[in-house]
Amino acid sequence: MSEERKNELRDERVVYAIHRQDRTFLPDREHCPLCPTRPGHEETEIPFPAFEIAVFENRFPAFEAPRGAAEVVVYTDRHDDSFATLAPQRAEALMWVWRERYEELGAREDVEYVLIFENRGVEVGVTLHHPHGQIYGYPFLPPVPRLELAADVRVGGCAPCDLLARELQDGRRVVYENESVVAYIPYAARWPYEAHVVLRAHRPSLLDCEAAELRMLADGLQALARGYDALFARPFPYVMVVHQAPTGTAGANGGHLHVEFYPPLRTAEKLKYLAGSEQGAGTFISDVLPEESAASLREAIRGAA
Amino acid sequence: MIFSEQDPPAAAISEIHEAERKGADDPSAGREETYGPIGFRRYVKSDGRALILFTHEGFAHAGPAEGSAHAGPADGSVQGGPAGE
Numbered sequence: 001m002s003e004e005r006k007n008e009l010r011d012e013r014v015v016y017a018i019h020r021q022d023r024t025f026l027p028d029r030e031h032c033p034l035c036p037t038r039p040g041h042e043e044t045e046i047p048f049p050a051f052e053i054a055v056f057e058n059r060f061p062a063f064e065a066p067r068g069a070a071e072v073v074v075y076t077d078r079h080d081d082s083f084a085t086l087a088p089q090r091a092e093a094l095m096w097v098w099r100e101r102y103e104e105l106g107a108r109e110d111v112e113y114v115l116i117f118e119n120r121g122v123e124v125g126v127t128l129h130h131p132h133g134q135i136y137g138y139p140f141l142p143p144v145p146r147l148e149l150a151a152d153v154r155v156g157g158c159a160p161c162d163l164l165a166r167e168l169q170d171g172r173r174v175v176y177e178n179e180s181v182v183a184y185i186p187y188a189a190r191w192p193y194e195a196h197v198v199l200r201a202h203r204p205s206l207l208d209c210e211a212a213e214l215r216m217l218a219d220g221l222q223a224l225a226r227g228y229d230a231l232f233a234r235p236f237p238y239v240m241v242v243h244q245a246p247t248g249t250a251g252a253n254g255g256h257l258h259v260e261f262y263p264p265l266r267t268a269e270k271l272k273y274l275a276g277s278e279q280g281a282g283t284f285i286s287d288v289l290p291e292e293s294a295a296s297l298r299e300a301i302r303g304a305a
Numbered sequence: 306m307i308f309s310e311q312d313p314p315a316a317a318i319s320e321i322h323e324a325e326r327k328g329a330d331d332p333s334a335g336r337e338e339t340y341g342p343i344g345f346r347r348y349v350k351s352d353g354r355a356l357i358l359f360t361h362e363g364f365a366h367a368g369p370a371e372g373s374a375h376a377g378p379a380d381g382s383v384q385g386g387p388a389g390e
Contacts, residue, residue: 045350045356046356046358047350048358051358052358052359052360052361052362053358053359053360053361054356054357054358054359055356055357055359056350056354056355056356056357057354057355057356059352059354089361089362090361092342092361093342093343093359093361096340096341096342096343096359096361097343097359099340099341100340100343100345100359211341211342
């Protein structure tokens with residue numbers, strides 16, 4: 001069981017999950033715990049010879065009942081695939097899986113916030129290469145969604161709706177659009193190639209989306225992920241996070257579904273590190289203007305389509 | 306359905322049969338459930354952790370968003386395995 005402590009200076013909680021120190025770390029593909037179980041071989045996390053999408057409780061959970069949840073979402077039984085290379089039907093099905101888990105976990109009394117995310121690449125600390133994401137059910141409202149709710153108050157309405165309108169009006173940082181979603185590098189992006197994929201209509205969560213919107217969301221996310229891979233002609237590391245309405249009592253009326261990508265690369269070989277200013281002062285110093293990175297990313301998305 | 310037609314390894318069979326046995330007391334446990342255009346089944350791993358296998362092949366795409374037929378327990382607990390095949 002994890003232990004939560006309050007950091008008074010930062011007004012935030014720190015979770016100590018010391019059992020995670022021993023979690024599986026970059027095994028070779030013969031010992032991948034997320035591959036299907038082959039007859040005559042060691043049993044993996046999924047004791048079936050084939051599967052489409054699998055969700056299971058994390059063996060090394062940061063949160064677990066009765067204070068939260070931690071799940072693993074395996075996108076495919078094909079070890080060498082990625083979110084970008086999933087068949088469109090599979091990516092669309094994944095949106096429904098996310099929706100189902102958000103609904104079930106969000107209904108629990110010990111879950112205040114459901115965070116769906118993917119860490120891709122060793123640069124962001126991935127420990128298993130098999131394409132997968134994770135879901136955390138936080139027993140408290142974490143700082144980022146709390147700040148998003150505060151932004152709504154400042155704006156006097158839905159802040160993501162307001163920001164989307166401004167980005168569409170400006171247009172220089174928009175990198176992809178379809179009927180239901182818009183992808184752009186934010187005016188004040190922290191990361192050189194940070195991108196947000198935002199529902200055009202005000203949808204607090206996946207539960208509020210029409211089926212066609214979920215399909216378009218999958219299309220938009222995959223277009224962006226393929227563009228990232230094309231940008232520097234290499235698998236592009238990123239952290240992908242689904243932002244949506246809190247499920248607990250705090251902020252139950254807030255939220256606007258959008259997906260944020262935080263890629264650590266600033267060039268094909270150079271990483272953006274969180275150093276003195278970012279960690280000590282909380283101020284990001286970026287080497288690239290969002291308008292410039294948007295132009296190259298937009299071209300990469302177009303070329304990868 | 307891919308999984309229902311293929312045998313899991315022997316080590317997993319006993320746990321899944323056990324889950325089936327437990328699920329027999331609860332007719333809602335372990336059945337093929339649907340959620341919009343996808344289907345899923347719940348299992349219990351030998352260490353007690355929940356496993357859910359989702360499928361979309363064989364299900365119509367782009368079902369109505371409000372077409373949820375979710376039957377899971379509110380606390381997320383897993384009651385049984387693939388009963389009702």
